[in-house]
Amino acid sequence: MRPTLRYLATAPLLSRCFASMAPSVSKTMAATDAPVIVNMQRLTRGKDVASLAQGIVHWPPPPASLEAAKAALDDPATHGYGDDEGSPALVAALGRKLKAKNALARSDVMVTSGCNQAFANVCLALLDAGDAALLFRPYYFNHLMQLQMLGVEALLPAMTDELLPDVAALTAALDGARPPKVVVLVNPGNPTGTMIPKALLDEVAGLCAARGAWLVVDNTYELFAYGEPHACVEGAHVVNLFSFSKAYGMMGWRVGYVAHPPALGPALLKAQDTVAICASQASQRVALAALEGGDAYVADRVAGLVAHQKKAILDALAPLGENAVRGGDGAIYLLVALPRHCADDEKVVEWLVDAHGVAAIPGAACGLPGHVRVCYANLEPAAY
Numbered sequence: 509m510r511p512t513l514r515y516l517a518t519a520p521l522l523s524r525c526f527a528s529m530a531p532s533v534s535k536t537m538a539a540t541d542a543p544v545i546v547n548m549q550r551l552t553r554g555k556d557v558a559s560l561a562q563g564i565v566h567w568p569p570p571p572a573s574l575e576a577a578k579a580a581l582d583d584p585a586t587h588g589y590g591d592d593e594g595s596p597a598l599v600a601a602l603g604r605k606l607k608a609k610n611a612l613a614r615s616d617v618m619v620t621s622g623c624n625q626a627f628a629n630v631c632l633a634l635l636d637a638g639d640a641a642l643l644f645r646p647y648y649f650n651h652l653m654q655l656q657m658l659g660v661e662a663l664l665p666a667m668t669d670e671l672l673p674d675v676a677a678l679t680a681a682l683d684g685a686r687p688p689k690v691v692v693l694v695n696p697g698n699p700t701g702t703m704i705p706k707a708l709l710d711e712v713a714g715l716c717a718a719r720g721a722w723l724v725v726d727n728t729y730e731l732f733a734y735g736e737p738h739a740c741v742e743g744a745h746v747v748n749l750f751s752f753s754k755a756y757g758m759m760g761w762r763v764g765y766v767a768h769p770p771a772l773g774p775a776l777l778k779a780q781d782t783v784a785i786c787a788s789q790a791s792q793r794v795a796l797a798a799l800e801g802g803d804a805y806v807a808d809r810v811a812g813l814v815a816h817q818k819k820a821i822l823d824a825l826a827p828l829g830e831n832a833v834r835g836g837d838g839a840i841y842l843l844v845a846l847p848r849h850c851a852d853d854e855k856v857v858e859w860l861v862d863a864h865g866v867a868a869i870p871g872a873a874c875g876l877p878g879h880v881r882v883c884y885a886n887l888e889p890a891a892y
Contacts, residue, residue, distance in 0.1 A: 536656065537657060563698065564754070565757050566887055589786055594792060598619055598792045602767075612740055613742070617765055618765060618768065619786075622753060623726065623753065625784060626764040628779070634722050635689060639661070642678070642681055642688035646699050646879075648698045648726070665678070671835055672705075673704065675715070695725055696838025702839075751763075751765075754840065758794060761791040816889040816892065828847070840883050843879050844879060846878050853870040853872055854872055
């Protein structure tokens, strides 16, 4: 047999051998949930859709931030590496802000590439594969995904009917056979849009301290408060996360920060230096300008959400009944319970896109099937 024919005769066998030798992806990554926002983007691509899905605001950064961005282009320092913890000017300004507005006087600051990276840094610093961490259900989907990526067991007790952390369920978990090393809260909530009262924060922090657990609080939506004021809690076991993305309209600039006990600094620094090295120098200049001159700008736009977008969504959802819509005293979200005959929320989301040109997030992605999450900050008032 000619050499070429001999090769062709053995090719199927060789292909099977090579196929069996193909490398595999990480088991933890394979077991991680698919990103629901990416799925929504694929579902709506090329279609005329009014998106109430992704958690964004419709306004740009404050004017002073845009001027700072332009000025950064002419500064050679913009194009180099910066301090891992963040630019000294921004870190100092954030320290002043944390003391004056959040009553966090003993926390150090690390600037990150968005709040999602802040959470990732904290998880890398605090958790090992095989540990347990607790998220209240419904949860922010990226928080669960981060735990899954690390091989951390997620404990998922339900919130109360008022969409607040269930103290009894938390106590049972902390006293259980496999207690969580980390407890995660989002205040105000994503996807719930519910503000956690200061007294309840203090109670949860006390429970965690007494049981030797870390408490991580994501305060991304701190400036979106429509009733109960936003509050923080501080302690040697408490880590607070913040973001510039939402209130300042800086989603694409990717700036967040961690307010942490000083003793946690070395571990966070290892994560930061390995993953991002430092946050973008230009983005930090934009964030500093927003922090120093954006209060009135943000307050005006947040108030406008209540008067226009939130009211319009509530009016549109009224036919579902007074008990169908929950949350909304903070953040930019409402949770909507679907009628029983429409309980498959993933199919409902597809139907809304195809039949009505409206996008929402399926509750199943947040651990709450039979619901959808609606973000009312995405579109300008005229769109409603």
